[in-house]
Amino acid sequence: MNNKVKITFPSRSSNEGFARGAVAAFVTPLDPTVAELSDIKTAVSEAVTNCIVHAYPDAVGPVELSAEVKGENQLVVTVSDKGVGIENLERAMQPMYTTGSPDERAGLGFAVMKTFMDEVKVRSRPGKGTRVTLIKYIRSR
Numbered sequence: 001m002n003n004k005v006k007i008t009f010p011s012r013s014s015n016e017g018f019a020r021g022a023v024a025a026f027v028t029p030l031d032p033t034v035a036e037l038s039d040i041k042t043a044v045s046e047a048v049t050n051c052i053v054h055a056y057p058d059a060v061g062p063v064e065l066s067a068e069v070k071g072e073n074q075l076v077v078t079v080s081d082k083g084v085g086i087e088n089l090e091r092a093m094q095p096m097y098t099t100g101s102p103d104e105r106a107g108l109g110f111a112v113m114k115t116f117m118d119e120v121k122v123r124s125r126p127g128k129g130t131r132v133t134l135i136k137y138i139r140s141r
Contacts, residue, residue, distance in 0.1 A: 013049075
């Protein structure tokens, strides 16, 4: 059962919940467990929040979210922006690293995504934007 959806929305914090809910609704035909659904929603929330907070620090810009079901049990979610990009991707992937205010940001976004998804891939080019790919295999019941 292959299926795909693509959504583009402005990098406003009010759209984070929409993105999370849209992916949750999209994956329901795979019949995920409550825990799997929670994992997916948390990882999507982190990826979208990164775009809102870091990609466009002084402006609102486009965030593109795509979700694809491949085969019987694979969900692939891609969250991308055309923002500032990540200067040092290796450093940014380390827990506790943040480009935001340490008083407001824990620097755990990528660590959280890695914890809740089976695979996380990040591509970024300074000045061009970032693409985060989240992969989750829904376990058969």
